[in-house]
Amino acid sequence: MYKNSDSVDRLKQSYIEKKDNIDKRLNHFKSIYNKSDNFIFKELCFCLLTPQSKARTCDIAVEDIYKNNLLFRATEEQIKDNIKQIRFKNNKARYIILARDFFTDNKTKEITIKTEIDKFENNTTKLRNWLIKNIKGMGMKEASHFLRNIGKGDDIAILDRHILKNLKIYNIIDTIPTTITPKKYTEIETLTRKFSKETKIPMDALDLLFWSNETGEMFK
Numbered sequence: 001m002y003k004n005s006d007s008v009d010r011l012k013q014s015y016i017e018k019k020d021n022i023d024k025r026l027n028h029f030k031s032i033y034n035k036s037d038n039f040i041f042k043e044l045c046f047c048l049l050t051p052q053s054k055a056r057t058c059d060i061a062v063e064d065i066y067k068n069n070l071l072f073r074a075t076e077e078q079i080k081d082n083i084k085q086i087r088f089k090n091n092k093a094r095y096i097i098l099a100r101d102f103f104t105d106n107k108t109k110e111i112t113i114k115t116e117i118d119k120f121e122n123n124t125t126k127l128r129n130w131l132i133k134n135i136k137g138m139g140m141k142e143a144s145h146f147l148r149n150i151g152k153g154d155d156i157a158i159l160d161r162h163i164l165k166n167l168k169i170y171n172i173i174d175t176i177p178t179t180i181t182p183k184k185y186t187e188i189e190t191l192t193r194k195f196s197k198e199t200k201i202p203m204d205a206l207d208l209l210f211w212s213n214e215t216g217e218m219f220k
Contacts, residue, residue, distance in 0.1 A: 008170065008199060013211050015201050022208045029204075030151030037111040040150055041103060042066045044113065047146040048095045048137050053087045061086055072100065072111070080187060095137030096112040102134060117152070132182075148204060155203050157189040166210040167192060 015022070032043065042062055049058040054071045061083045070082055080093035103113045120127040124147060129142040138146070141160060147153035157163065159180060167173045170197050173188055180188070196203045 007009075011170070011209070011213075012199060012201070014168045014213060015199075018209060018212060019205070021210075022205045024205055025208055026151075029149055033114075033150045033152065037114050038066075038072065040117075041100070041113050042071060044135070044138075045071060045096050046097060047142045048099065048135075048148065049083065049086050049092050050142065050145065051088070051137075051139075057085055071096070091169065092137065095135075098136045117150075122152065124152060124154075127152070128156065138178070140182055148207070153204060155193065157203065157209050158194045158207050159185060159188055162214040163207060163210050164188075166214060168193065184211050 006091055009024075033040065045066075046058055046062045049062060050128065062071070065074065065079065065082050068079060068082075074082070076093050076097045079096055080089050083089045083093060086089060086092055100111070103111050103116065105112045120130065128143045128147060131138050131146070132140065136144075142154045143160045145160075147156065148158060159167075161176075164173070164176045165187065168176050172191050172203070177184060192206070193203060196206050197207075201209065
């Protein structure tokens with residue numbers, strides 16, 4: 001099924017060489033959940049911005065509106081005006097406002113995103129499905145990305161273009177799909193999980209390994 005064993009061996013060697021840095025990054029993600037509800041909400045908004053936009057650009061944009069407290073007080077128009085560098089800024093500004101309203105407690109007017117997440121008791125599959133159902137603009141990839149970034153995505157895949165390209169390189173998938181339904185996403189994720197087990201490279205580490213091999217860095 002997979003590309004020749006030499007290629008897989010090189011991937012394993014690459015993991016050995018990068019393992020310390022990968023582990024540090026994953027431990028950083030796990031530490032994120034100890035931060036405030038507002039910080040966790042910021043991470044969700046980052047993931048809402050990422051479709052068809054560069055991660056670094058999205059990070060700069062969301063950090064700017066977070067530090068200026070616009071993320072929690074601004075109108076949709078103000079959010080839109082402050083994310084001009086992001087593709088589809090109109091829709092994404094609306095998604096942020098809808099998500100903010102959804103996670104704001106009616107009495108305290110505070111963000112309570114961690115209270116909602118904790119209800120799932122680390123059932124990642126149910127939590128991801130719940131996010132997709134309730135948060136406008138959040139699909140399988142974005143929800144998986146968010147969960148990984150807050151240390152709750154050990155065994156799920158973030159199927160962006162960089163990862164899909166690597167999955168094809170190693171013949172984990174035959175072709176890169178132009179669109180990915182939730183069913184197709186789950187199928188590819190299952191194949192990736194099988195590859196992860198056979199290579200003994202954990203799923204979350206495999207994602208960062210593919211990403212770093214493709215882009216030369218480990219971001220988020």
